[in-house]
Amino acid sequence: xxxxxxxxxxxxxxxxxxxxxxxxxxxxxxxxxxxxxxxxxxxxxxxxxxxxxxxxxxxxxxxxxxxxxxxxxxxxxxxxxxxxxxxxxxxxxxxxxxxxxxxxxxxxxxxxxxxxxxxxxxxxxxxxxxxxxxxxxxxxxxxxxxxxxxxxxxxxxxxxxxxxxxxxxxxxxxxxxxxxxxxxxxxxxxxxxxxxxxxxxxxx
Amino acid sequence: xxxxxxxxxxxxxxxxxxxxxxxxxxxxxxxxxxxxxxxxxxxxxxxxxxxxxxxxxxxxxxxxxxxxxxxxxxxxxxxxxxxxxxxxxxxxxxxxxxxxxxxxxxxxxxxxxxxxxxxxxxxxxxxxxxxxxxxxxxxxxxxxxxxxxxxxxxxxxxxxxxxxxxxxxxxxxxxxxxxxxxxxxxxxxxxxxxxxxxxxxxxxxxxx
Numbered sequence: 001x002x003x004x005x006x007x008x009x010x011x012x013x014x015x016x017x018x019x020x021x022x023x024x025x026x027x028x029x030x031x032x033x034x035x036x037x038x039x040x041x042x043x044x045x046x047x048x049x050x051x052x053x054x055x056x057x058x059x060x061x062x063x064x065x066x067x068x069x070x071x072x073x074x075x076x077x078x079x080x081x082x083x084x085x086x087x088x089x090x091x092x093x094x095x096x097x098x099x100x101x102x103x104x105x106x107x108x109x110x111x112x113x114x115x116x117x118x119x120x121x122x123x124x125x126x127x128x129x130x131x132x133x134x135x136x137x138x139x140x141x142x143x144x145x146x147x148x149x150x151x152x153x154x155x156x157x158x159x160x161x162x163x164x165x166x167x168x169x170x171x172x173x174x175x176x177x178x179x180x181x182x183x184x185x186x187x188x189x190x191x192x193x194x195x196x197x198x199x200x201x202x203x204x
Numbered sequence: 205x206x207x208x209x210x211x212x213x214x215x216x217x218x219x220x221x222x223x224x225x226x227x228x229x230x231x232x233x234x235x236x237x238x239x240x241x242x243x244x245x246x247x248x249x250x251x252x253x254x255x256x257x258x259x260x261x262x263x264x265x266x267x268x269x270x271x272x273x274x275x276x277x278x279x280x281x282x283x284x285x286x287x288x289x290x291x292x293x294x295x296x297x298x299x300x301x302x303x304x305x306x307x308x309x310x311x312x313x314x315x316x317x318x319x320x321x322x323x324x325x326x327x328x329x330x331x332x333x334x335x336x337x338x339x340x341x342x343x344x345x346x347x348x349x350x351x352x353x354x355x356x357x358x359x360x361x362x363x364x365x366x367x368x369x370x371x372x373x374x375x376x377x378x379x380x381x382x383x384x385x386x387x388x389x390x391x392x393x394x395x396x397x398x399x400x401x402x403x404x405x406x407x408x409x410x411x412x
Contacts, residue, residue: 085269093309116243116244118238118266120214120264121266122215122265123269124243124247124265126243126244129243135241136241139241
């Protein structure tokens, strides 16, 4: 089961996701990127049904770009979160997307923010959030060690603590994780944490 | 974790509204959960429609958010057309109609409406998920802790309480009831409304 978690630091936000693509007992790949860059200052980590995840996050990404083309200014993180929730809510009683989302962004006026949006379209702004079986470990570690004004180094230490817990305590633990960060400079990939390397497989 | 899906108990909630002497109080818990896991401890369940009208929405959080957006939209449109705020009785009928529209695919929520009507007379009501209104002169309750809330309110309530006493009563009724319900709690949120002012208070209870 896929794990996604995230937290807000002093002037940045981090989203972490596992990177295994699994069907039943088979692991298709171990370097699947589940955190999409929506625009220069937003990242969306998603977990759930593989097809829905890929399609829905791409749909949101393209709509965020469309808004910027039409209006000349980018959407705020809050607006993006509410738009995403609206799309999930509209589809909920017709053709539901089975996707859980952690959306993080940096706005010039309001700083970093993190939004929890589950697959039945409940939206909540939070400082730390997690989905999946890994959430039972990640949330507890974050409850213990998280502080509002963490630096990037402290936050990454906490992220690594969460990853260690997931790897050691979850029976079918995902081996690899990707970490992405968003701050004043923008959204970018921060690091991978790999305990199994796909030597012969190309990055997707 | 696999637990049988009970849609009204998925997120957990507790809501209560009480009538006092020319005032009313509406209170909710603050937990947002996903079945057994707690996701947030600052979730807002009570929303202001206008200065003298509040609605609390218990049940599925997603539907509460959707319904709140629809109701605010309808009230803003009403305000633009009528150039006045909606009376609580009218608003209750609006909510009832909107819920019954979805009779065969309902919103999974139970609203609690509280307001000051004509001559600042307090009005409270609740309804089920398909809009069956239940008016009351004393108190109304909703949510996963509703059974405990009925008992607590019945024993603690007195008619014509002043604002301070009403606040104490509703707070004690809420906190003692959510302590018996694992799906609601993590503090309380109380709005006390008199004809002249609105007071909002956060309660600290058992944080579990």
